[in-house]
Amino acid sequence: MNIFVVGIGLIGGSFVKDVKAKMPTAKVYGIDTNEAHLEEALSLGLIDTKATYADLSLADFVLVSVPVDALQRELPKILDAVPDDCVVCDAGSTKQQICEVLQAHPKRRNFLACHPIAGTEFSGPSAAVLGLYRGKTNIICEIEKTAFALQERALELFGLLGMRIRYMNPVAHDRHIAYVSHLSHISSFMLGKTVIDKERNERDIFDMAGSGFESTVRLAKSSPAMWAPIFEQNRDNVVETLEEYIQNLTAFKELLVREDYEGIYREMDKTNRIKDILKGLPEAKKMAQDTSKQ
Numbered sequence: 001m002n003i004f005v006v007g008i009g010l011i012g013g014s015f016v017k018d019v020k021a022k023m024p025t026a027k028v029y030g031i032d033t034n035e036a037h038l039e040e041a042l043s044l045g046l047i048d049t050k051a052t053y054a055d056l057s058l059a060d061f062v063l064v065s066v067p068v069d070a071l072q073r074e075l076p077k078i079l080d081a082v083p084d085d086c087v088v089c090d091a092g093s094t095k096q097q098i099c100e101v102l103q104a105h106p107k108r109r110n111f112l113a114c115h116p117i118a119g120t121e122f123s124g125p126s127a128a129v130l131g132l133y134r135g136k137t138n139i140i141c142e143i144e145k146t147a148f149a150l151q152e153r154a155l156e157l158f159g160l161l162g163m164r165i166r167y168m169n170p171v172a173h174d175r176h177i178a179y180v181s182h183l184s185h186i187s188s189f190m191l192g193k194t195v196i197d198k199e200r201n202e203r204d205i206f207d208m209a210g211s212g213f214e215s216t217v218r219l220a221k222s223s224p225a226m227w228a229p230i231f232e233q234n235r236d237n238v239v240e241t242l243e244e245y246i247q248n249l250t251a252f253k254e255l256l257v258r259e260d261y262e263g264i265y266r267e268m269d270k271t272n273r274i275k276d277i278l279k280g281l282p283e284a285k286k287m288a289q290d291t292s293k294q
C-alpha cells in the first residue's frame, strides 16, 4: 500500500511509526512545507521518500496532519490530486469548518473526517511516538459521506493501530472538544502566564515548582502555530466554555473572600468525582500503571 503523510510532525510521524511496524511492506511518502522536518523524517526512518502533490496519483491512503488553518487550504487540492480509489483522512482538532469547506467538493466521497484523541505537547518528527494511538479514540465525523470501500480501508488501518472508533457529527465534536481539550490548553497557558508574570526570577519558579505545577502547565508548552488556528475555528464554543470557567474561578474567589471554608471544601469534594469519571480512560489507566512503577 502507498501511504502518504502530508505534515510529518508528531501526529503524522507517530502514525507512520505504527504503520511501518504493522505493515512492513507499505511504502511511506512524506510531504511537508518544512524541508528540515522532511530530512529529519527521512533520517529517522519515518518516511521512505520525500514527495510532492504531483506524486499523489500513486496514493492509496493519505493522512493530512497539518495545522487546521492549513487543512482548509490544502485538503481541496489534495483531493483534486488523488486517484478515485484513494482515501484521504485528516487529523484536525476541529471538524465543523473543515467538513463545511469540503461538503461540495467533487471528491467528497474520498474524504474521511477524523480526529485522533491522542497527542503530546511536543511537535515535529522527532516528537513521534510508537504506539501513540493504541487504545485511543479516533472520532470520525460524517462517515456516511465517505465511499463505503474507502471507509473500510481506513477503519482496517485504524484497527491495526489499536484505535477505538467513535462517530459524532462535526457540530457536537467541536462543542464537546472545546471543554475537554481546548479549555484545558487555555487554562494551562494562562496559569503559566500568571506565574511567569508574577515571578520574574525564573530560578525561583524552578526551585519551588512541584509535580502538580509541572503537570498543570504541561500543555502550555504546546505549539502556538497549531493552537491559534484551533481557537479561531472553534471560537464560539471556546468563548462559551471560558465564560463558564471564569464564573467558577470567580465563585471560588468569592468563597475565599467571604472566608467560607466549608463552601470551598464542598466545591473540591464535589469535584473529586472526576477521579471516578476518568478511571475508565486509557490515559488514566496508563498513568496509574506508571505511578505504581515509580
Ligand code: NAP
Binding pocket: 006, 007, 008, 009, 010, 011, 012, 031, 032, 033, 034, 037, 065, 066, 067, 068, 070, 071, 074, 091, 092, 093, 094, 115, 116, 117, 118, 119, 120, 121, 122, 123, 124, 125, 223, 225, 226, 230
Ligand atoms: P506538528 O508536529 O507541528 O506537525 C505538523 C507538520 O506540518 C509540521 O512539519 C509543519 O511544518 C507542517 N506543515 C504546516 N503547514 C503545512 C502545509 N501547508 N503543508 C505541508 N506541511 C505543513 O503538528 P501535530 O501536532 O502533528 O498536529 C497536526 C494536526 O493534528 C493538527 O491539525 C492538529 O490539530 C491535529 N492534532 C494534534 C494533536 C496533538 O496533540 N498535537 C492531537 C490530535 C490532533 P512547520 O513546523 O514548519 O509549520
